[in-house]
Amino acid sequence: MTASSTPPIAPPIDTETGNYFVSNYPPFSQWNEAHIPDFMQALGQPAHQQPLGLYVHIPFCRQRCAYCYFRVHVKEAAESIDRYLDAVLSEAAHYASFPAISGRPLQHVYFGGGTPTWLTVAQIQHLIGGLKSRLPWTNHVDEVTYECQPGTLTAEKLAALVELGVNRASIGVQTLTDEVLRQLGRLANAREATEAVGLARGAGFRQINLDFIAGLPGETEASWQATIDRAVELAPDSLTIYQFELTHNSVLNRLQGRRRLTPLPSWPEKRRWVAWAFDRLRAAGYTPISAYWAVRNPQQQRFAYVTESFWKGADLLALGETSFGHLAGIHYQNRDDLGPYLAAVEQGTLPLWRAYRMNPEERLRREVILQLKTGSLALAYFAGKFGIDLRHHFAKPLGELAQRGLLTIGDGEIRLTEEGLLSADWILPMFYLPHHRGVRYT
Numbered sequence: 001m002t003a004s005s006t007p008p009i010a011p012p013i014d015t016e017t018g019n020y021f022v023s024n025y026p027p028f029s030q031w032n033e034a035h036i037p038d039f040m041q042a043l044g045q046p047a048h049q050q051p052l053g054l055y056v057h058i059p060f061c062r063q064r065c066a067y068c069y070f071r072v073h074v075k076e077a078a079e080s081i082d083r084y085l086d087a088v089l090s091e092a093a094h095y096a097s098f099p100a101i102s103g104r105p106l107q108h109v110y111f112g113g114g115t116p117t118w119l120t121v122a123q124i125q126h127l128i129g130g131l132k133s134r135l136p137w138t139n140h141v142d143e144v145t146y147e148c149q150p151g152t153l154t155a156e157k158l159a160a161l162v163e164l165g166v167n168r169a170s171i172g173v174q175t176l177t178d179e180v181l182r183q184l185g186r187l188a189n190a191r192e193a194t195e196a197v198g199l200a201r202g203a204g205f206r207q208i209n210l211d212f213i214a215g216l217p218g219e220t221e222a223s224w225q226a227t228i229d230r231a232v233e234l235a236p237d238s239l240t241i242y243q244f245e246l247t248h249n250s251v252l253n254r255l256q257g258r259r260r261l262t263p264l265p266s267w268p269e270k271r272r273w274v275a276w277a278f279d280r281l282r283a284a285g286y287t288p289i290s291a292y293w294a295v296r297n298p299q300q301q302r303f304a305y306v307t308e309s310f311w312k313g314a315d316l317l318a319l320g321e322t323s324f325g326h327l328a329g330i331h332y333q334n335r336d337d338l339g340p341y342l343a344a345v346e347q348g349t350l351p352l353w354r355a356y357r358m359n360p361e362e363r364l365r366r367e368v369i370l371q372l373k374t375g376s377l378a379l380a381y382f383a384g385k386f387g388i389d390l391r392h393h394f395a396k397p398l399g400e401l402a403q404r405g406l407l408t409i410g411d412g413e414i415r416l417t418e419e420g421l422l423s424a425d426w427i428l429p430m431f432y433l434p435h436h437r438g439v440r441y442t
């Protein structure tokens, strides 16, 4: 099937409620229980693919930030966090008993949240030590990332992470405008964010990444530019810049609905702000390597976990509540609440919620969609792996995007223009199969 029958997609203007960021394809709403037996069958087959990535979800936070769309549990008692960590370790041991996982060396590990740094040193040691004894965590592991929240970090905690082999700290800064952070109920302020960078540097991480969000309510163009100027002074190895999404499940969306709070920057404004940030970062020696990332040294800072593995169809073992992973072309996702997740694991079963077996066309589209986020698609890669010429297979959306000045089609690659790269997430649905367009995302 080609994309010739798909209706046009228009660029969004106002920041309305809904999902924008595309993290996977097909949309999660299409995954279902009926595909779980396919996933179980794949687990029973010896793996053809080496190596394996690991994602571990820590769904706890000390507070709920009003803009955040992650499902998190706030101020959970230490005992229930301990119980959760034990469940994650049981889940790891359970997976290790299947032929598709057994003995496969881990290449990348990512601890995301929530707030993984909300754990105590003892809990971190229990978790990472426990994973190492249950999964083949060997010298093959070349990138271990831990998401960090300013205000939950201590020198001791960061030293323990480095000691355990974590080499990449990803710190959630969001903005350095204190008034915006305060109004959004975020406990971490600009001073703590600045201190967090110093602490992480002192601990000796190989790479320090800072997360920002362009277009938070209350942010102005001037305060955004001041934030980026100060970020440059902090000299991180890389920066991630998301464009603000007002999602259904955020506190902010409920508040916005009741009494329109602050006017939200529009999508064209957010793109302009990110463009400004990328220009400022280029001038400071950084290179934008995707729609969201600018890095200081593109040879060393590769975000291998995502760009070289997940976005290229590699297998990913995902542990913890609501986590999603991928095995042999089949997506799977865990139960999305703590009670059902714990109950399933403690009964000795895998805590699966839904799965999706992709057909070859969907696998191709998934890689096109995710790799477009890097700003380019290599024609030879897709010809070699899928036996197609992207220029013919996707002639209609590519032609349309080229006409709008959002991409160029060359002999060796398809490349997004600067405006195309900043628009990546809204243009990606043009590459969906028609029946996946307009459906709920999650």
Ligand SMILES: C[S@@+](CC[C@H](N)C(=O)[O-])C[C@H]1O[C@@H](n2cnc3c(N)ncnc32)[C@H](O)[C@@H]1O
Residues within 6 Å of the ligand: 067, 068, 069, 070, 112, 113, 114, 115, 116, 147, 148, 149, 150, 171, 172, 173, 174, 211, 212, 213, 242, 243, 244, 245, 246, 247
């Ligand atoms: C799990 S959080 C990072 C770690 C930590 N919990 C923190 O807040 O510092 C992952 C990232 O998602 C981004 N994010 C959260 N809500 C967002 C939203 N509504 N729009 C855009 N990005 C968002 C933030 O940049 C955040 O750092």
Ligand code: SF4
Residues within 6 Å of the ligand: 060, 061, 062, 063, 064, 065, 068, 069, 070, 072, 113, 114, 115, 149, 172
């Ligand atoms: S932004 Fe981070 S700290 Fe805030 S609620 Fe979301 S995951 Fe938790």
